Amino acid sequence: MLDLENLEHRARERLSATMYNYFAGGADDETTLADNPAAWKRIRLVPRVMRDVSSVSIATEVLGTPLSMPILVGPWAFQGLAHAEGEAATARGAAAAGTAMVVSTVATTSLEDVAAAAAGSPLWFQFYLLRDREMSADLLRRAAAAGYRAVVMTVDKLPVPGRRRRLAADRFSLPEGTGIPNFGYAVPEDHDTGPDEYLRGLLDPSVTFADLEWACAECRLPLVVKGILSPDDAVAAVEAGAAGIIVSNHGGRQLDGALATADALPAVVDAVGGRVPVLVDGGIRSGADVVKALAIGAAAVLATRPVIWGLVVHGGPGVEAVLRELAAEMSHAMALCGARTVADIDRGLIWGVACR
Numbered sequence: 001m002l003d004l005e006n007l008e009h010r011a012r013e014r015l016s017a018t019m020y021n022y023f024a025g026g027a028d029d030e031t032t033l034a035d036n037p038a039a040w041k042r043i044r045l046v047p048r049v050m051r052d053v054s055s056v057s058i059a060t061e062v063l064g065t066p067l068s069m070p071i072l073v074g075p076w077a078f079q080g081l082a083h084a085e086g087e088a089a090t091a092r093g094a095a096a097a098g099t100a101m102v103v104s105t106v107a108t109t110s111l112e113d114v115a116a117a118a119a120g121s122p123l124w125f126q127f128y129l130l131r132d133r134e135m136s137a138d139l140l141r142r143a144a145a146a147g148y149r150a151v152v153m154t155v156d157k158l159p160v161p162g163r164r165r166r167l168a169a170d171r172f173s174l175p176e177g178t179g180i181p182n183f184g185y186a187v188p189e190d191h192d193t194g195p196d197e198y199l200r201g202l203l204d205p206s207v208t209f210a211d212l213e214w215a216c217a218e219c220r221l222p223l224v225v226k227g228i229l230s231p232d233d234a235v236a237a238v239e240a241g242a243a244g245i246i247v248s249n250h251g252g253r254q255l256d257g258a259l260a261t262a263d264a265l266p267a268v269v270d271a272v273g274g275r276v277p278v279l280v281d282g283g284i285r286s287g288a289d290v291v292k293a294l295a296i297g298a299a300a301v302l303a304t305r306p307v308i309w310g311l312v313v314h315g316g317p318g319v320e321a322v323l324r325e326l327a328a329e330m331s332h333a334m335a336l337c338g339a340r341t342v343a344d345i346d347r348g349l350i351w352g353v354a355c356r
């Protein structure tokens with residue numbers, strides 16, 4: 001049994017205060033950051049009994065990607081700051097646990113090198129629509145050529161980066177020797193601006209649903225939109241061609257005061273009405289949280305911060321251990337809920353927020 005809370009303490013001890021704040025922090029007053037995990041905890045399960053749970057399977061498939069568990073590794077930037085092997089170690093850890101990693105565009109390793117490290121295990125590529133559409137289209141082509149199975153287009157960071165007080169206080173900037181190889185960017189000498197300043201010049205704040213339509217048409221892979229909280233936006237994204245929706249508020253790092261994802265999920269699931277899979281992230285900290293998300297109607301969840309702490313403390317094996325712990329907790333919660341497979345998990349299992 002791995003104590004995920006303790007893992008964060010151990011990671012904190014290993015990191016500089018600036019680096020810990022970069023990974024752990026949120027925007028402004030960090031209200032949404034705190035509310036994400038709290039909202040999952042507020043939901044109560046109504047277990048069913050005597051349902052022969054002598055064998056429980058949590059295996060599933062999302063958009064043609066087979067997964068050992070309905071938990072993907074969420075995209076997060078600059079993994080080389082967490083561990084010397086960065087994204088390659090995370091990819092190996094996710095592969096060892098049998099699940100998919102969503103690789104950030106803003107990685108310290110090129111998307112091709114992460115694919116080589118994953119050795120055939122499923123990867124999805126996280127993408128931002130850039131001001132330069134040819135560069136955007138090139139990233140989509142490169143992801144398909146490198147064997148990625150889906151593209152995740154993040155839309156909640158495009159207009160402007162969140163205001164993270166902890167980072168401003170720490171004057172966070174990328175160390176020399178790092179960069180963003182997917183953009184061919186290397187940190188210049190004597191720089192003192194953070195990565196968000198550089199990204200501000202690249203990311204397109206004028207993006208609309210018409211641009212999403214363009215991206216869906218350009219993309220040879222299923223394109224999933226990440227960063228949706230409004231049911232109306234979810235419907236507009238599906239109508240523009242999205243193959244999936246990720247209910248997300250960027251882990252409380254963008255708009256502070258935004259709705260917790262557990263609270264946003266029911267209305268989005270209902271509005272999408274099964275046309276495409278709906279995934280969710282933000283504050284997933286236990287296997288029971290995953291069961292709650294699936295009970296509301298999510299096809300899978302993404303775990304990010306717990307995986308960061310695993311990478312910091314133990315590298316790739318740490319990533320694997322975190323995923324296996326969440327999977328073990330999930331199987332245990334399912335057995336106690338009387339659910340043998342993920343298909344057995346439905347809204348009948350929850351009481352509270354999602355049922356009102």
Ligand SMILES: Cc1cc2nc3c(=O)[nH]c(=O)nc-3n(C[C@H](O)[C@H](O)[C@H](O)COP(=O)(O)O)c2cc1C
Binds near residue numbers: 106154251282
């Ligand atoms: C350090 C850090 C970097 C992140 N970088 C990205 C990114 O590059 N692209 C992206 O779509 N989301 C990014 N996210 C957001 C995560 O994908 C995810 O939505 C969020 O972390 C979920 O909240 P949780 O980790 O508290 O569960 C980042 C999150 C963190 C903590």
